[in-house]
Amino acid sequence: MALYDRADSRNAYAEDSLLHESELVGFVKTTYKFFAGSLLLATIGALLGLMNFQAVVQYKWVFFIAEIAVLFGLMFSKSKPGLNLFMLFAFTALSGVTLVPLLGMVIAKAGLGAIWQALGMTTIVFGLMSVYALKTKNDLANMGKMLFIALIVVLVCSLINLFLGSPMFQVVIAGASAILFSLYIAYDTQNIVKGMYDSPIDAAVSLYLDFLNVFISILQIIGIFSDRDK
Template structure:
């Protein structure tokens, strides 16, 4: 994966160029946030659209059901066949592909891959509508949005160097993944609760950390192609932070159907 964080030693700009640099940085960060927000919107639309097409309230039209949720023919294929594993694993494959290949892509190809990834994530997350009420999903989304906004603003404006958080937060992510795999076999409600709490804290920290790192990736001398690829990777990092924080908060506060 291309590392855009410390690619070039920066010289201190002359005072007369500060306004141009600040304007360029704002434009760059707005592109990152707009891409991230667009990705989240696409994920939400894809998730709800698949859920709406895959379920029905009319038992006479249903071809299957789980826990009182009636499936259409599409729902039976998506949720009750091996295709569900494709929907689960395809986003993981795509995020690795984008991370390792972005430096060789055109900006348009990188953005297209990001949109495709966001849509695939939405399809895989359509199952949350089978588990949680739509009202609680909406409430948790807005809680996540408010928290994310505050944390990202902190990461952008703070003068404190957050680079020391990186290794600690990375170890936290690894620990969460290991704990989740273990809990597949244990099925412990207490461990699930602990994982969710730790997950919220870790991705809250990553939101501030990644925002500062994305800001520091900006360099006014970059060409449009390099800047565009940096914006896509920055949007991907913040998208993943938001999405994971949302899912862990949903496990904590979501009301189940």
């Protein structure tokens, strides 16, 4: 899930309308509150989905299409306060539901502990890359084009593997995706603390997508290798 338009969300910074320090502190705090709320709603969505596992699996494409539709709705409502927050939380809740088939597969192959393992690893990666973004003297904005090109390559490879169905190719894709979105965590974090987003909603959804994609990538790797061990 990496369709959100980060470039368009940073128009304010591109026009040199940087926030004052006090405003920036409030902006960052609000962003992380929305990010935490997004993780909570995704968790609730996943738990409700697991409680209704058969229905979610049966209608997984319906939930996926709904998720994409809400994401596009979020992109087009970013300048509408209230509605954009509703769309953010609706999207994150749906993304939790659409994770259910993958969660079920990993639990069946590796046990519930694998989910906690993946979540723990994702949290550690998120923390480390966030600290790096805050401590580094390098301007990570220069990574933008490179990351976008890498994202396109990963998406194309993922589409190709839908037809090939190669587990080892999927491991390579998942590994590359985990690295890519780990870098995106640092990239987006630095952009946030520099006030490069139009709103905390835009910033929060970027962080959420980074976290989600790292988590999904780790889950896929665990699921594939657990299957090979049997």
